[in-house]
Amino acid sequence: MDVAGGGRAARLTLSAPDLGAIMPRAIAALALAAILLTGCAASPAPRPTATEVSKSTPAARTVVGSVRVAATDEQFAAFDEANNADPLNTSYDCVAAASFSDVAEGAQIVASDASGEVVAIGSLEAGQYGFTDVEFFCEFPFSIEDIVLDEKFYGLSVGNVFRGDVQFSEEAMRVGPRLYLG
Numbered sequence: 001m002d003v004a005g006g007g008r009a010a011r012l013t014l015s016a017p018d019l020g021a022i023m024p025r026a027i028a029a030l031a032l033a034a035i036l037l038t039g040c041a042a043s044p045a046p047r048p049t050a051t052e053v054s055k056s057t058p059a060a061r062t063v064v065g066s067v068r069v070a071a072t073d074e075q076f077a078a079f080d081e082a083n084n085a086d087p088l089n090t091s092y093d094c095v096a097a098a099s100f101s102d103v104a105e106g107a108q109i110v111a112s113d114a115s116g117e118v119v120a121i122g123s124l125e126a127g128q129y130g131f132t133d134v135e136f137f138c139e140f141p142f143s144i145e146d147i148v149l150d151e152k153f154y155g156l157s158v159g160n161v162f163r164g165d166v167q168f169s170e171e172a173m174r175v176g177p178r179l180y181l182g
Contacts, residue, residue, distance in 0.1 A: 060146045063111070063173050067124060067140045067158055069096040069103055070182030076136045079129050094127045094138035100181055102159035109142045111173075112155040112165060120147035124158065149173055 071079075075097065096103045105126045113119050122144030130139045142158075154173050155165030158181075168177045 058148050058150045060148050061174075063120075063122070063144045063147055063149075063177065065142055065144075065156075065177040065179070067103060067109070067142065067179045067181065068130075068137045069100045069127075069140070070180075071129065071136045071138050072097045075129075075138070079136070094129045096127065096138050096140075097182065100159070103140060103181065105140070107140075107159055109144060109156060109158045111144050111147055112157070113151045114153050116155070119154070120144045147173075 071094070075094065079094070095101075103124065105124055107124045109122045109124060110118055111120045111122070122142050124140040124142045127138040127140045130137055149170050151170060153167050153169055155167055156177060156179060157163060157165045158179065163181075166177075166179050
């Protein structure tokens with residue numbers, strides 16, 4: 001190859017890079033990259049704020065409802081007699097008919113989720129007689145505390161296990177479920 005300036009031919013030689021000088025720099029750069037990437041992966045995920053948690057997890061609440069048990073003719077006669085004796089008394093405690101003797105003040109009412117798992121337990125309060133145009137009954141109010149309503153359906157059962165669960169929607173549980181027996 002002729003290089004301008006003296007008419008002499010100069011020879012251009014190419015040689016392999018000096019690996020001894022490049023290798024320590026390359027290893028240092030790779031080590032630094034690995035440390036930085038590992039540091040990013042090991043950092044903990046940010047914790048949700050209290051507002052974010054309250055939006056994603058429904059709060060526990062108290063469900064209030066009642067169990068109505070059809071009254072017998074004998075119960076109606078006793079109520080009528082007591083009412084005639086004291087017409088100003090509007091509150092008469094009642095006890096469910098013999099076939100529902102397990103439905104009484106203090107009896108457990110069990111709430112379960114769609115899979116049948118028990119999610120909360122409440123208890124019945126004292127029964128009160130009540131009536132409509134077509135029925136006479138003994139009604140037991142109840143409350144179930146600390147239940148999280150985040151399922152589509154819930155089962156409620158009271159007393160005898162052979163009766164099984166009565167299913168209620170989440171909305172019915174919020175409004176106040178009412179079970180009818182007899």
